Amino acid sequence: MKLLLSATLSLLLTSTLFVHAADMDERIHDATHIVEQRQGSADPIPAEVLQNAKGIAVCTILKGGIGVGGQGGEGIILIRHLGGPAPVWRAPSAFNISGASLGAQFGFSSISYIIVLNSERAIGQFIGQGKVKWDATATGTAGGDTGVESQSTRDLERQEVLVYRESGGLFGGATFGGSTVEVKNEINHEAYGPQYHIRDILEGRVQPPQNAQRLYDLLDGKR
Numbered sequence: 147m148k149l150l151l152s153a154t155l156s157l158l159l160t161s162t163l164f165v166h167a168a169d170m171d172e173r174i175h176d177a178t179h180i181v182e183q184r185q186g187s188a189d190p191i192p193a194e195v196l197q198n199a200k201g202i203a204v205c206t207i208l209k210g211g212i213g214v215g216g217q218g219g220e221g222i223i224l225i226r227h228l229g230g231p232a233p234v235w236r237a238p239s240a241f242n243i244s245g246a247s248l249g250a251q252f253g254f255s256s257i258s259y260i261i262v263l264n265s266e267r268a269i270g271q272f273i274g275q276g277k278v279k280w281d282a283t284a285t286g287t288a289g290g291d292t293g294v295e296s297q298s299t300r301d302l303e304r305q306e307v308l309v310y311r312e313s314g315g316l317f318g319g320a321t322f323g324g325s326t327v328e329v330k331n332e333i334n335h336e337a338y339g340p341q342y343h344i345r346d347i348l349e350g351r352v353q354p355p356q357n358a359q360r361l362y363d364l365l366d367g368k369r
Contacts, residue, residue, distance in 0.1 A: 170337035171357060173222045173240055177204035178361040180258045184310060185364055191260065191310055193367045201225045201263035202365055203272050207243055208256050218244040220330070221259075223272045224358075224365070225348045235362045237352040239344055240333035241272055244326050262308040272327055273344050 168176070181204060184190060196202075205221025222238035263269050329344050338352045346352055354362070 168220055168333075170222075170238070170240060170333055170355070173220065173333070174238060174355065174358050174361060176206060177222050177238070178358075178364070180204050180206070180312075181260060181361060181364045183258075184260055184312065185369065191262070195262055195308065196365055196367060199226060199262045199264060199365075200228070200266065201269045201272070203241070203261040203263060204259070205241070205243060205261070206256060206258045218242070223263075223269075223348075224361075225269060227350055234350070235354065235358075235365060236350050237338065237347050237354040238358060238361075239273065239347045240330040240337075242328050242330055244328070258312050260310040262310070263306070264308070265306040268306045273329060273348060274327075 201223060203221055203223040205219050207217055207219030209217030220240070220242045222240055224238045225236045227234045227236060263272070331344070334342065334344065334347060337355070338347065342352050
């Protein structure tokens with residue numbers, strides 16, 4: 147009984163910590179920093195991977211707990227329009243991630259993810275109506291701390307989802323588990339106007355914000 151109570155209190159505490167509700171400007175700033183750090187590291191995302199991406203999602207997730215773990219975070223997704231003389235990145239849309247994981251866990255960690263989306267189905271998991279379940283354990287994971295880097299870039303591009311992560315902080319027995327992805331319409335409406343919906347944003351009927359230009363440049367391979 148005491149263990150269950152402790153776990154429940156822990157989950158309630160972490161759930162409170164996960165709620166931040168950053169506006170679009172802050173989300174763009176955070177995403178730019180995450181991509182900038184990754185691309186400036188000794189293990190950047192290969193240019194070929196970015197060039198062939200249909201979309202990119204960038205988010206930061208806080209997860210942790212004692213006995214029962216929780217996780218939650220927020221980010222943005224950008225869709226790449228491949229028609230016309232040159233590919234063009236659409237304006238970003240906001241989303242949040244929430245979920246709980248069972249297992250032996252102790253501590254808290256903040257993890258930044260850059261998620262390369264290589265199919266319409268993968269994109270649909272971030273722009274679906276309502277809440278969409280997303281199981282990160284079923285995706286390909288690439289980065290210096292995994293075994294996927296031994297595969298060729300061509301092999302990586304064939305996967306629907308590539309997850310690049312960088313984590314910091316103390317966390318024992320980390321389990322990503324399943325997550326719920328939810329479009330944050332209120333953030334999008336505040337940024338672009340209440341007349342615009344998720345499809346309007348991602349189909350190019352919204353002018354991309356100027357403060358996202360650095361992010362676009364990084365995703366286009368510029369330093």
